[in-house]
Amino acid sequence: MELIFELSKVGRRAADVPLSDVPQIAPESFIDKKYLRDELDLPEVSEIDLVRHYTKLSQRNFGVDLGFYPLGSCTMKYNPKINETVAALPEFTGLHPYAPHEFAQGNLHLLFMMQRLLSNIFGMAEFTLQPAAGAHGELTGVMMIKKYFEQKGEKRRVVLIPDTAHGTNPASGALCGFETVTLRSNGEGGVDLEHLEELMSEEVAALMLTNPNTLGLFERNIEKVAQLVHGNGGLLYGDGANANAFLGKTRPGDLGFDVIQLNLHKTFSTPHGGGGPGSGPVGVSAKLIDFLPVPRIVRKGQEFHWSENFPQTIGRVRAFYGNFNVVVKAYAYIRSLGAAGLTRAAEMAVLNANYVKEILKPYYDLPYDHACMHECVFSGSKQVAESGVHTTDIAKRLIDYHYHPPTIYFPLIVPEAIMIEPTETESKETLDNFCAAMIAIAREAKENPQHVKDAPLTTPVKRLDEVLAARKPDVCWKK
Amino acid sequence: MELIFELSKVGRRAADVPLSDVPQIAPESFIDKKYLRDELDLPEVSEIDLVRHYTKLSQRNFGVDLGFYPLGSCTMKYNPKINETVAALPEFTGLHPYAPHEFAQGNLHLLFMMQRLLSNIFGMAEFTLQPAAGAHGELTGVMMIKKYFEQKGEKRRVVLIPDTAHGTNPASGALCGFETVTLRSNGEGGVDLEHLEELMSEEVAALMLTNPNTLGLFERNIEKVAQLVHGNGGLLYGDGANANAFLGKTRPGDLGFDVIQLNLHKTFSTPHGGGGPGSGPVGVSAKLIDFLPVPRIVRKGQEFHWSENFPQTIGRVRAFYGNFNVVVKAYAYIRSLGAAGLTRAAEMAVLNANYVKEILKPYYDLPYDHACMHECVFSGSKQVAESGVHTTDIAKRLIDYHYHPPTIYFPLIVPEAIMIEPTETESKETLDNFCAAMIAIAREAKENPQHVKDAPLTTPVKRLDEVLAARKPDVCWKK
Amino acid sequence: MDYCPHTKEDIAQMQAVVGINDIEELFANIPEKFRLKQIPDMPPALSEQETMALMNSIGARNKLPNLTLTGAGAYAHYIPAVVSHLVGRAEFYTAYTPYQAEISQGLLQAIYEYQTMIARLTGMEIANASMYDGASAMAEAAVLCSKMSGRGKILIARSVHPEYLRVARTYAWANGYEVQVIPYAENGQIDLEKLSGNLDENTSGVIIQSPNFFGCLEDIAPIANTAHEKGAFLISAFTDGTSLGLIKPAGECGADFVVGEGQSFGNPLNYGGPYLGILAAREKFLRRIPGRLAGQTVDKDGRRGFVLTLQTREQHIRREKATSNICSNEALCALAAGIYLAALGKNLRRLALLNVYKTQYLKSKLSQLPGWKINFSAPEYNEFVVTCPDAREVNDRLANEGIIGGYDLSKDYPELKNALLFCATEMLLKENIDHIVRILK
Amino acid sequence: MDYCPHTKEDIAQMQAVVGINDIEELFANIPEKFRLKQIPDMPPALSEQETMALMNSIGARNKLPNLTLTGAGAYAHYIPAVVSHLVGRAEFYTAYTPYQAEISQGLLQAIYEYQTMIARLTGMEIANASMYDGASAMAEAAVLCSKMSGRGKILIARSVHPEYLRVARTYAWANGYEVQVIPYAENGQIDLEKLSGNLDENTSGVIIQSPNFFGCLEDIAPIANTAHEKGAFLISAFTDGTSLGLIKPAGECGADFVVGEGQSFGNPLNYGGPYLGILAAREKFLRRIPGRLAGQTVDKDGRRGFVLTLQTREQHIRREKATSNICSNEALCALAAGIYLAALGKNLRRLALLNVYKTQYLKSKLSQLPGWKINFSAPEYNEFVVTCPDAREVNDRLANEGIIGGYDLSKDYPELKNALLFCATEMLLKENIDHIVRILK
Ligand SMILES: Cc1ncc(COP(=O)(O)O)c(C=O)c1O
Ligand SMILES: Cc1ncc(COP(=O)(O)O)c(C=O)c1O
Numbered sequence A, B: 001m002e003l004i005f006e007l008s009k010v011g012r013r014a015a016d017v018p019l020s021d022v023p024q025i026a027p028e029s030f031i032d033k034k035y036l037r038d039e040l041d042l043p044e045v046s047e048i049d050l051v052r053h054y055t056k057l058s059q060r061n062f063g064v065d066l067g068f069y070p071l072g073s074c075t076m077k078y079n080p081k082i083n084e085t086v087a088a089l090p091e092f093t094g095l096h097p098y099a100p101h102e103f104a105q106g107n108l109h110l111l112f113m114m115q116r117l118l119s120n121i122f123g124m125a126e127f128t129l130q131p132a133a134g135a136h137g138e139l140t141g142v143m144m145i146k147k148y149f150e151q152k153g154e155k156r157r158v159v160l161i162p163d164t165a166h167g168t169n170p171a172s173g174a175l176c177g178f179e180t181v182t183l184r185s186n187g188e189g190g191v192d193l194e195h196l197e198e199l200m201s202e203e204v205a206a207l208m209l210t211n212p213n214t215l216g217l218f219e220r221n222i223e224k225v226a227q228l229v230h231g232n233g234g235l236l237y238g239d240g241a242n243a244n245a246f247l248g249k250t251r252p253g254d255l256g257f258d259v260i261q262l263n264l265h266k267t268f269s270t271p272h273g274g275g276g277p278g279s280g281p282v283g284v285s286a287k288l289i290d291f292l293p294v295p296r297i298v299r300k301g302q303e304f305h306w307s308e309n310f311p312q313t314i315g316r317v318r319a320f321y322g323n324f325n326v327v328v329k330a331y332a333y334i335r336s337l338g339a340a341g342l343t344r345a346a347e348m349a350v351l352n353a354n355y356v357k358e359i360l361k362p363y364y365d366l367p368y369d370h371a372c373m374h375e376c377v378f379s380g381s382k383q384v385a386e387s388g389v390h391t392t393d394i395a396k397r398l399i400d401y402h403y404h405p406p407t408i409y410f411p412l413i414v415p416e417a418i419m420i421e422p423t424e425t426e427s428k429e430t431l432d433n434f435c436a437a438m439i440a441i442a443r444e445a446k447e448n449p450q451h452v453k454d455a456p457l458t459t460p461v462k463r464l465d466e467v468l469a470a471r472k473p474d475v476c477w478k479k
Numbered sequence C, D: 001m002d003y004c005p006h007t008k009e010d011i012a013q014m015q016a017v018v019g020i021n022d023i024e025e026l027f028a029n030i031p032e033k034f035r036l037k038q039i040p041d042m043p044p045a046l047s048e049q050e051t052m053a054l055m056n057s058i059g060a061r062n063k064l065p066n067l068t069l070t071g072a073g074a075y076a077h078y079i080p081a082v083v084s085h086l087v088g089r090a091e092f093y094t095a096y097t098p099y100q101a102e103i104s105q106g107l108l109q110a111i112y113e114y115q116t117m118i119a120r121l122t123g124m125e126i127a128n129a130s131m132y133d134g135a136s137a138m139a140e141a142a143v144l145c146s147k148m149s150g151r152g153k154i155l156i157a158r159s160v161h162p163e164y165l166r167v168a169r170t171y172a173w174a175n176g177y178e179v180q181v182i183p184y185a186e187n188g189q190i191d192l193e194k195l196s197g198n199l200d201e202n203t204s205g206v207i208i209q210s211p212n213f214f215g216c217l218e219d220i221a222p223i224a225n226t227a228h229e230k231g232a233f234l235i236s237a238f239t240d241g242t243s244l245g246l247i248k249p250a251g252e253c254g255a256d257f258v259v260g261e262g263q264s265f266g267n268p269l270n271y272g273g274p275y276l277g278i279l280a281a282r283e284k285f286l287r288r289i290p291g292r293l294a295g296q297t298v299d300k301d302g303r304r305g306f307v308l309t310l311q312t313r314e315q316h317i318r319r320e321k322a323t324s325n326i327c328s329n330e331a332l333c334a335l336a337a338g339i340y341l342a343a344l345g346k347n348l349r350r351l352a353l354l355n356v357y358k359t360q361y362l363k364s365k366l367s368q369l370p371g372w373k374i375n376f377s378a379p380e381y382n383e384f385v386v387t388c389p390d391a392r393e394v395n396d397r398l399a400n401e402g403i404i405g406g407y408d409l410s411k412d413y414p415e416l417k418n419a420l421l422f423c424a425t426e427m428l429l430k431e432n433i434d435h436i437v438r439i440l441k
Helices: A047-059 A081-087 A105-122 A134-152 A168-175 A193-199 A222-231 A240-245 A286-291 A324-360 A381-387 A391-400 A428-447 A449-453 A466-471 B047-059 B081-087 B105-122 B134-152 B168-175 B193-199 B222-231 B240-245 B286-291 B324-360 B381-387 B391-400 B428-447 B449-453 B466-471 C008-018 C023-027 C048-060 C081-087 C105-122 C134-149 C162-175 C192-198 C220-229 C241-245 C315-321 C331-344 C347-367 C391-400 C430-440 D008-018 D023-027 D048-060 D081-087 D105-122 D134-149 D162-175 D192-198 D220-229 D241-245 D315-321 D331-344 D347-367 D391-400 D430-440
Strands: A126-128 A158-162 A179-183 A204-210 A235-239 A259-261 A282-284 A296-300 A303-307 A376-379 A417-420 B126-128 B158-162 B179-183 B204-210 B235-239 B259-261 B282-284 B296-300 B303-307 B376-379 B417-420 C153-157 C178-182 C203-209 C233-238 C257-261 C277-281 C294-298 C304-308 C383-387 C419-423 D153-157 D178-182 D203-209 D233-238 D257-261 D277-281 D294-298 D304-308 D383-387 D419-423
Touching (some): A081 A324, A081 D048, A105 A282, A105 A296, A105 A303, A105 D048, A134 A204, A134 A282, A134 A286, A158 A168, A168 A179, A168 A204, A168 D162, A179 A193, A193 A222, A222 A235, A235 A240, A240 A259, A240 A324, A282 A286, A324 A428, A324 D023, A381 A391, A381 A428, A391 A417, A391 A449, A428 A449, B047 C081, B047 C105, B047 C331, B081 C048, B081 D081, B105 B282, B105 B324, B105 C048, B134 B168, B134 B204, B134 B235, B134 B282, B134 C162, B158 B168, B168 B179, B168 C315, B179 B193, B193 B222, B204 B222, B222 B235, B240 B259, B324 B376, B324 B417, B324 C023, B324 C048, B381 B428, B391 B417, B391 B428, B428 B449, B428 C008, C008 C023, C105 C241, C105 C294, C134 C233, C134 C257, C178 C192, C192 C220, C203 C220, C331 C347, C347 C419, D008 D023, D105 D241, D105 D294, D105 D304, D105 D331, D134 D203, D134 D233, D134 D257, D134 D277, D153 D162, D153 D192, D162 D178, D178 D192, D192 D220, D203 D220, D233 D241, D347 D383, D347 D419, D391 D419, D391 D430
Parallel strands (some): A158 A179, A158 A204, A204 A235, B204 B235, B235 B259, C153 C178, D153 D203, D203 D233
Antiparallel strands (some): A259 A282, A296 A303, B126 B282, B259 B282, B296 B303, B376 B417, C383 C419, D257 D277, D294 D304
């Protein structure tokens, strides 16, 4: 397809600008020429061309609204349309962040209530809604941990991270100046308690645990893990990206977590927007409340306003208050489902994952064969060994069957990983059809491996050369 | 693709209903069982399945937003998004038609202004916005003509209709109880004046003229035509579906038309909605004002309200006031363009049609080779003669080139007609590419006619069996 | 703002190809004396930002009600968010009639599904792809009955929506048929005796509505029998389509045609339009009914597909002999209706029940007000007529609270002085009703 | 309402396959004592209609202003209707990061185009696919400079947005770097002398903003030279992105990184988010910058296509050694920005001019009010600082008329008592400005 620049023609415009109703003082007359730009090299297209361009681009993209999207660890559940509708209300989109609080009581009320509901659901003392995404929430959480020890006058420079962890965990630790040390998994895919015991020391600020972990397994020894960490004066950080697995079943606060970040775009069904925006609220136990980022919402009688008056705060992690409009969607979602609906979501998410696991087990390697939570992780090793077909090939072939591939090659401890997260919004029929496709591909891999390696065959472009892209990077178009 | 019924599974729902907050009196207790239905056989699907179903259906459909749509006589111009946005404002969508006029001053003002602007643009004394589409406007117009003569005590039972006319014209005449008599075209494609003279009599209520006609030709002898019709006491009806050709260039009222219907969905760019809704305002000269349908808007000081107090009215042609929300879009469009913009639209529409005509002339028969207005009509006769490739085949083959085919086999007086209306919103590049495709097909027709006859080759279904559909009609799915 | 993409150079190049020096030459066929310099009295062109501001300011002159208690042919229902999201897909709304089937399978299948849902809902075998609105659908059905029977008179219940009646009169006048109006009985239903008294060999059809304009359900089967005995057709209209979730459809009671307004199915009030004319019929009328039809067929490889079918009924083929002059219809409204009905599914029954509950509650509360009296005893769906001491004052009081009150029946039925037609849908909460009663106390 | 489609039978069948009798068995790994019976203190579930009503009622507690005169990092601009229509395409917004390129060409190409437009606009060679917002983009650039240089100190102009400064401080603290603040000169620009006085061999970078928080344009080239002389990087932020339609971009003045808030490009105010962090850089930093990058490549048939590239910089590959921890970004906001910029094209200059005209008009009117005084003499884009007799009273008076007034600077700059930062965009009409002046007279 043509680039928007290739459609450009001198003199065309899609959007016009009103004529001036005030005097037009030439900018040169009061802005020195050195401040003014000479050239403005943007596309010049008409509205019809613009609309066709992006409409066609959209048709070259796959979303949840088109089909099953079992991208593990990403919780690609269906995004109810009502949430889009309410978030687009001008009352929610139209306010400036510095609007005086009298103008913004609705927004403040909503944010306040959201903090409360999240606290109830996760058993935490308080939440901040400021972080823009999960990783941003991690950073915020780790910063609070850092501040906590700073205030206590303790110098702890290590953060422990299991080998199953998402890449954002070590990266967040590093971005806070911590040394990250990898904690091994045991044979069941859980925390290796001995290794943990070995690693725990007064150097260790925190263990960043994802529970259920990225293998989709709930940490059976969570109580022991918490004891070990707390016993050494450390804090237990929870990566809540997988919270969809346990809504209404248990609460991180009860399990002993001191900090947890959520991914509203996963657990609470706000659309992923092609990569964002998300929202990454962070909940804390009582001992960390004082370190929450500012501003925080304060209630005075029936009125809400912002306050920066929290001297021990870590400060700010972004401008303004967070991805407000994303929070609106998540709030509507939580209110729609209520307690029972959230619980049912977790139950069905877990049932769906186990169902897929059972059906595919005879066809693909399952390195950790326990009851899983909301996702299951297979390995393509069998296929590699049998016919040289790799997990990438299987993923690409799924595209021809009209599915978005699962997450692949993650978690890193599973070779040729295939990580399937069906989510609770998918029907049995969809799962059955998807499994049938996976089984058909397993057969194809045996009978006609080249066919699988050539996939995808039905897309507007064939398999793309990523090596070339990295070797000769072209990230900006030149005429 | 599966039917929505085939996705259905007992117990599923996409939309829920609130619980009752008032007493639930069993209907059987006050409605006799004979009034109550037993079974309700509607699809049972979840929201995710519903959304995927219709999203996928949409991707199996072609619209102006995807590409060139030169469907002659239908003016498939680009529909500016701003018009969709303003028409969706709750202030315009949310009012009940019987809202007291104090609630509806904005709507009434808009409708009143729209009537005025249309009167200015078309030189008519007054407009009604009640008819729902062009054909409905025709019916309304012909009814007024009927009433006019009824009031005068004249019994005129004939309406003259040129052989180039759209099918709705004779059908509308017939639906008003008139006998329709066909008026021949002359060699130039215009009105055969001699034939008109011959046919005109005291029996003739009106001539229904489309100007420019469906060959895209402006009636050069319009003055004479009007004289002949009026001279015999008849009225001149204008089918304004082609008004895009002359906006700002001339006015039907000035040309002598007594009635004209418009198609807002064509000339004024409201989207065609996959076949509707449209809107078919009717403008009349002074002598027909009294017959306009009721209610009509009346202004009292700064206030507007509806009045039915027009004793000579034909009555109503539908409930309420017309396709109000469509009028909102057309009103925004007219206000955006202003006088100069409307004129430029006509100029560019006509330029585009002539440009396509000139480029394709060497490749396709052009039965009437004059400067055309907003559309040009070719014939596929050459291709039929040369290689047995018919106009349908050419049309279907265009689909493979990602264009919507032109109107075909209309107007009826052109054998194997190919009626191309590019509209003013298409760029030169688009026209050039389209012409290149048409030329390529002309070549294919010579060199590989079977290929053209097999078209389309790139669609989700191949050529469909229309004969079977008509012979064994299946218009309602049975399990 | 205009939407022509041509640059000056484009125009120059194109003029050269066409062989002209000036665009004006293309308009040479317009006699000089009729050539316009400029459209007179037009306001200046606006930028998009200004258009937005203008339309916002016009909209702001409306007063959006807090509550709407009027039904009377247009109903305030909750529209699930999916409907506008899906109807808003540009591939649907920027297309036209699916003449070219292979490139229009989306709409054709959606229409086919809509036809099926409407047929099932109305208890008929077939339904068309849509008419302009309920009133014109009814009028066209009447014309069709006259044409088929060759008879000159049609009987219409007085309890049919007065605007529908008026539209039918207009169409009948234009076609040279006579309309005779049948009064209602004391209980609010059609006066069956009067009906059978007026039925004769020259009667092409009988038109009733159920629920009728007073909200009352008609007992359709005996009416159908009465009509059929004299060889007349029965056209049965309905008011609020959601009633079909609960009420036995006319198709199951012997009607030949079921017509009605489909606005209730996912289409906003829109101050009266665009709405959706529903027309369903017995299978035997398949080749006689007006309007488009999507039909199932196969492609050359035998795959299922959909086309517009039986086009030989239509004006573009049959011209003056067509079954109707309709061309553009209300396809997008039909799409919305299809999506709405598929979204609710069997919940349409629950929705209908909720309407009944709210209506009964409102009715019982209003009937307890001093001097208020329910007019009719026939069973209702979600509308009812009540006579109050001063209808105008009641509506004024409600209007002052931002509430659109009841429909004042005295305009169309002079004998029903101070009678208001109230409607209660699922949009009305108990607290709203209690509030209304307090206002009126 | 929940969104799980399973029927009872589905669940029973699936349980049988999984080999359980009760869903609860799947949660066996959760120690019994931590098992929750029910989430406490939750309001009841709502039907969609009730959710709509709830959200409407919450929204109604806000007061939408008639006019917004505050900019200060978030700007009220007109958003062409195309933007929301196209961003609202479900294929875009219900997708995630385009990891699987062949099925995601739409987003990848759109991001590639966005990157190109941003690079051109900022005068840089490259730009990434987006950061969280302007402030975090700036902070991440600062961290990067420190990392690359191995130096411990970063200098930030005091005229940088105070919240950006605060975010930078937080990130710097976490990473163990020092932040030093450089005061502004009398004319509102950075104090160049103080800057060069504080620059030393331990300075990793200098951060300025232009237009700066006072609306003043910085003279960037000399600042860049000063920084570069000491081997420090220059990070140049901007406030309102539309200024780039008229103002020379920092990339043309020697900046190493240009960062800023992209909200102005087609994203609603949204009470502060989601917004769009822009990060553009010199080509030489390509393998060091944070965030996703879409790159052009070819498929196996040699056809052009797009992929996420240089992923080895990212956390999912490099973990603690990644250039950043960012994963989800603001892709949809970037899409909106790309569409906005393509829609305006060179009209962005006209838009910027219009902002300047309105600002000059407002400024001249306000400066004529008795006791009002313009603070700074450096040239501005669409914001300026004015000192008035009583800032709080001014804003209260405006608020009473539904107008959000100027940003009160005294909160962040105690020395600037009664100083208000006003912003005028194309949304402000002459009549609005005249009205404002009347209110304040
Ligand atoms: C387990 C886990 N943790 C953290 C993240 C990071 O979240 P985000 O992408 O919102 O920054 C993700 C998502 O990719 C994840 O799956
Ligand atoms: C010339 C002409 N007249 C009348 C009509 C009928 O208009 P509508 O489809 O709006 O009823 C059409 C459109 O199809 C037309 O092209």
